[in-house]
Amino acid sequence: MIATPRPKTWARSDYERMVEVGILGPDDRVELLAGEIVEMSPEKSRHAAAVDLALEAVRRVFGAGYTIRVQHPLALSEDSEPEPDIAVVVGSPRDYVQGHPASALLVIEVADSSLEYDRRRKAQVYSQAGIGEYWISNLVDMRLEVHRQPSPTGYLTQFALGREGVIAPLAAPAATVAVEDLLP
Numbered sequence: 001m002i003a004t005p006r007p008k009t010w011a012r013s014d015y016e017r018m019v020e021v022g023i024l025g026p027d028d029r030v031e032l033l034a035g036e037i038v039e040m041s042p043e044k045s046r047h048a049a050a051v052d053l054a055l056e057a058v059r060r061v062f063g064a065g066y067t068i069r070v071q072h073p074l075a076l077s078e079d080s081e082p083e084p085d086i087a088v089v090v091g092s093p094r095d096y097v098q099g100h101p102a103s104a105l106l107v108i109e110v111a112d113s114s115l116e117y118d119r120r121r122k123a124q125v126y127s128q129a130g131i132g133e134y135w136i137s138n139l140v141d142m143r144l145e146v147h148r149q150p151s152p153t154g155y156l157t158q159f160a161l162g163r164e165g166v167i168a169p170l171a172a173p174a175a176t177v178a179v180e181d182l183l184p
Contacts, residue, residue, distance in 0.1 A: 076131075134155065
């Protein structure tokens with residue numbers, strides 16, 4: 001029998017310990033996804049602007065009782081702690097002093113060079129974690145990709161909206177967000 005080398009996978013507790021002891025520091029742009037420590041691309045100005053635009057748009061929709069987290073960890077499973085560009089969580093920041101949230105009502109990733117990764121790997125992890133709604137602000141095609149109805153195998157509903165589109169988040173169905181407000 002021939003042994004096939006396998007990469008070492010990490011538990012979230014291992015990953016958090018590496019941060020705690022300084023193996024991974026604030027300058028390391030990494031996240032834990034399905035047991036792998038993944039290096040994230042440097043953030044370009046267009047990406048940063050799109051994150052800021054998404055933050056403003058989502059803040060108009062979700063008020064008191066919600067926290068909008070920007071590029072902060074979500075403790076989704078024992079082997080995944082992604083850092084989405086935007087995550088809308090229930091509660092106040094003080095609710096998460098002792099630990100990162102384990103879920104979110106809405107997650108938004110801004111994608112340019114990471115588009116395929118966000119569509120496949122991140123969508124799979126978010127769906128398996130039960131994130132009810134996942135948006136990709138697609139800077140390549142200048143559109144919003146919407147993923148809903150999470151399942152263990154991926155999101156069951158997916159559609160895209162152009163710059164002229166409007167969407168109501170599932171967690172705030174009476175409010176709307178113009179896609180144009182999310183794109184630079």
